Amino acid sequence: MQSKNTWRKMFGEQQRFMLMLIAPAMMLLILFQAIPIFIGGSASFRDWMLNDPKKTWVGLSQYTSVLSDPAFLKIVLPNTFIFMFASVIISLVIGLALALALNRPFRGQKLVQTILLLPLMVAPVIAAIMVRWMFNDQFGIVNVVLEALGGEGQPWLVQRWSAFSVIVLTDVWLWTPWFTLLLLAGLQSLPKEPFEAAAIDGTTAWRVFRHLTLPMLRPVIVVCIVIRSIDAFRTFDTVWALTGGGPARETELLSIYAYEQAFVFLDFAKGSAAAIIAALIILVVGLVLYRLLDRVRKMS
Amino acid sequence: MNTLQRRFFDFFAPGARRISFALTVTVVCFLFAFPVLWLILTSLRPQSGVYYVYRGLDFTLDSFVQVFANERLVQAFVNSAVIATLATIFSILVTVSSGYMLSRFRGPIASGWFGIIYALRCVPFVTWVLPLYFVEQRYGLYDSYVGLLLPHIAVHICFFSWLMKGFFDGIDPSMEQAALIDGCTRWGAFYRVALPSAVPAISALSVLSWLFSWNEFLFALILTGQHTPVITVVMAQFVSEMGMQWNLMAATAVLALVPAFLLTLFGQKYVIQGLKI
Numbered sequence: 001m002q003s004k005n006t007w008r009k010m011f012g013e014q015q016r017f018m019l020m021l022i023a024p025a026m027m028l029l030i031l032f033q034a035i036p037i038f039i040g041g042s043a044s045f046r047d048w049m050l051n052d053p054k055k056t057w058v059g060l061s062q063y064t065s066v067l068s069d070p071a072f073l074k075i076v077l078p079n080t081f082i083f084m085f086a087s088v089i090i091s092l093v094i095g096l097a098l099a100l101a102l103n104r105p106f107r108g109q110k111l112v113q114t115i116l117l118l119p120l121m122v123a124p125v126i127a128a129i130m131v132r133w134m135f136n137d138q139f140g141i142v143n144v145v146l147e148a149l150g151g152e153g154q155p156w157l158v159q160r161w162s163a164f165s166v167i168v169l170t171d172v173w174l175w176t177p178w179f180t181l182l183l184l185a186g187l188q189s190l191p192k193e194p195f196e197a198a199a200i201d202g203t204t205a206w207r208v209f210r211h212l213t214l215p216m217l218r219p220v221i222v223v224c225i226v227i228r229s230i231d232a233f234r235t236f237d238t239v240w241a242l243t244g245g246g247p248a249r250e251t252e253l254l255s256i257y258a259y260e261q262a263f264v265f266l267d268f269a270k271g272s273a274a275a276i277i278a279a280l281i282i283l284v285v286g287l288v289l290y291r292l293l294d295r296v297r298k299m300s
Numbered sequence: 301m302n303t304l305q306r307r308f309f310d311f312f313a314p315g316a317r318r319i320s321f322a323l324t325v326t327v328v329c330f331l332f333a334f335p336v337l338w339l340i341l342t343s344l345r346p347q348s349g350v351y352y353v354y355r356g357l358d359f360t361l362d363s364f365v366q367v368f369a370n371e372r373l374v375q376a377f378v379n380s381a382v383i384a385t386l387a388t389i390f391s392i393l394v395t396v397s398s399g400y401m402l403s404r405f406r407g408p409i410a411s412g413w414f415g416i417i418y419a420l421r422c423v424p425f426v427t428w429v430l431p432l433y434f435v436e437q438r439y440g441l442y443d444s445y446v447g448l449l450l451p452h453i454a455v456h457i458c459f460f461s462w463l464m465k466g467f468f469d470g471i472d473p474s475m476e477q478a479a480l481i482d483g484c485t486r487w488g489a490f491y492r493v494a495l496p497s498a499v500p501a502i503s504a505l506s507v508l509s510w511l512f513s514w515n516e517f518l519f520a521l522i523l524t525g526q527h528t529p530v531i532t533v534v535m536a537q538f539v540s541e542m543g544m545q546w547n548l549m550a551a552t553a554v555l556a557l558v559p560a561f562l563l564t565l566f567g568q569k570y571v572i573q574g575l576k577i
Contacts, residue, residue: 017486018409021401025394025457026413032432032454033420039431101325114565115329118336121560123515123532126553129539130335133342133546141338173335181568185575227459234424237517241536258426263522268430275427286422 037279044273050266062273072274075250076257079164080278083253084232087171088225094172095179096221100209102180103187120177128241131170132157160250163243167251170238175231179224186220187213222296226289233282254278336557343550363551373552376529381559383445383530384513387452388506395457396502399464400494404473421458429522436523443525451523452513460505467501467574468494504574507567511560531556 011019044062047054066072102113119127134140135156143153157163190213198208236255239245245252245260252260258278262271344359367373402414432451433442441447475497476489484492520530531552538549 014405014486015407015409018401018405021397021490022413025398025461028394028450028454029416029420029457032451033423033428036428036431036435037423039434040427043431098328101321106321112325112329113568115333117564117568118333118561120511121515121557121564122336122339122553123517123535123556125515125517125532125536126339126549126556127335129536129549130339130342130553133539134335134338173332181571182575185572188572230422234426236425255424255426258424258430262430271426271430275424275430279423279427282422282424283419286418290418 040272041276043269044276046269048267048269048272050262050268053268058269062269063277066270066274066277071249071252072257076252076254079252080233080254083164083168083171083235084229086168087175087232087235088228090168091172091176091179091228092221092225095176095224096183098176098180099183099187100213102184116180117177119174120181122174124174124237125241127174128170128238131166131173132242135166157243158247160247163247163251167239167242170242171232171235174238175228179228182224183217183220186217190216218296218299219293222293226286226293229289230282230286233285234278254281339550339553339557342546343554345547347545347547363547364555366548367551367555372529373531373534376531376534377555379445379528380514380531380556383449383452384510386449387456387513388509390449391453391456391460391509392502392506394453395460395464395505396495396498397490398457398461399466400468400490400498402461402465403468404476404494417458417461421462425455425518429518433522442523443527445528448520448523448528448530451519452516455516455519456509456512460509463505463575464498464501467498471497500570500574502574503567503570504572507563507571510563514556514560 043055045057045059046062047056047058098116102109102116122130135142137143137153137155137158140156142156147153154162156166194212194216195208198212234255235253236259239251239253239256240259243251245256249260254274255278258271258274260271261274262268265271343363344361346358346360346362398413398417402410402417429451436442436447441450471494476493479489479493480486515532517532517536520533521536524530524533535549535552535556538545538552
């Protein structure tokens with residue numbers, strides 16, 4: 001009974017209700033996210049090979065070993081950021097254009113909308129395998145079409161930047177529908193009156209978009225950017241299935257790097273250190289993005 | 301182009317704008333659908349024919365017959381469906397209350413919870429999936445239904461709580477306050493008043509949750525082995541460990557696409573109505 005009394009004393013009736021509402025979610029998060037992150041954090045300070053888990057404390061040496069790895073600094077880190085910016089910006093622009101097109105009625109609108117949502121239904125890993133097949137240098141459809149048009153087939157996936165572009169392209173294809181959905185939902189919840197007034201005034205479509213739609217949609221756009229940036233930063237499936245980080249680890253992203261350290265080179269500690277570094281970087285990025293989101297919300 | 305120019309243009313070229321719009325839409329649709337069309341085409345080719353897809357006219361349903369004859373594949377389909385469905389139900393149950401809390405209350409508990417959710421959402425999957433492998437092995441959850449299901453629920457909590465909060469923010473709380481004044485308990489107000497009004501958000505997130513779980517790969521790759529085959533992992537194995545069986549991979553992928561397609565076909569309306577951020 002003692003504990004129940006302190007529980008009552010510490011929290012009011014409303015606070016207890018609040019805690020009860022989040023209790024199941026919190027329990028799952030602690031068990032399946034917080035504890036593993038803690039274990040990973042602890043492992044990153046130890047000597048922990050998967051085939052020889054000594055688990056002796058080695059301080060920060062795993063971190064220095066990751067941070068002084070030229071592959072990490074010169075390839076993995078820039079790759080991850082370039083990938084994040086390219087993927088988010090391109091799919092935002094295309095997704096916004098598609099949402100605007102779908103927001104007005106035309107014949108076959110429903111069919112077009114379903115087709116544009118197709119990538120959402122395909123597992124990213126399958127999409128990546130399929131794209132790898134399409135860009136195969138000998139049997140891929142892309143080279144066949146290129147050669148039929150008089151061009152020259154390229155060994156797409158064995159050169160760094162062409163392989164990287166194919167990865168970005170796949171990611172854009174996969175996640176554009178996600179932008180389209182969120183932006184379309186945002187467009188449909190905008191008030192109708194300003195648009196009717198603009199139509200009566202005979203305002204051009206571009207001016208309506210620039211001075212009405214865009215400012216009103218800005219909060220939704222920023223949320224989209226925040227969500228997708230965080231997701232793009234931790235992309236795994238697409239790269240893993242498309243290039244496996246190759247050629248010669250040149251298209252590796254942070255997630256792939258951490259996975260490889262742990263499960264290919266069996267160095268669980270170094271993999272964990274890389275994963276913790278990735279988490280810290282994205283936390284900072286996420287914080288900056290959240291401040292941006294807050295500012296936009298307050299502006300409108 | 302100003303209004304006058306546009307009228308001029310429309311007068312001399314009636315339908316020109318409509319035709320160019322239709323043309324653009326068709327091209328974009330084709331580009332979006334192409335990888336899926338190619339997948340379907342590959343699935344209909346005989347094993348040897350996949351390398352000559354752009355020439356021959358050999359088509360066969362053989363790959364689909366082989367898929368259905370493969371016990372492991374059928375098992376994988378069942379597993380994926382069960383896990384996606386259960387993960388959807390439980391993650392909705394857990395996040396609807398968490399999102400409600402975030403939307404209706406202020407103070408240190410609410411903002412603390414939001415901070416935790418936002419931070420955990422940022423953490424890359426690999427950061428917690430690698431150690432989770434050891435946790436699950438120690439507790440005998442590795443390669444089991446529960447061991448895959450629970451992380452699937454956990455992974456949705458942060459994002460869906462956020463979306464649920466956004467939806468509840470758009471619902472006027474005065475109805476719940478009226479219910480409280482009329483002598484309803486807090487739970488009653490949540491359960492009887494707020495929950496029914498959240499049905500659009502619940503249906504939207506159910507569709508998304510099911511699609512995400514059905515297509516999930518990394519957790520399944522690390523947390524399952526021989527006993528719990530999941531469709532994405534089995535498909536990926538067709539073109540790595542078991543040799544290059546493109547036709548079988550494609551046939552399985554096409555079959556995996558069917559439920560996702562049906563769900564999106566009927567569910568997209570609810571997703572667009574229910575997503576408020």
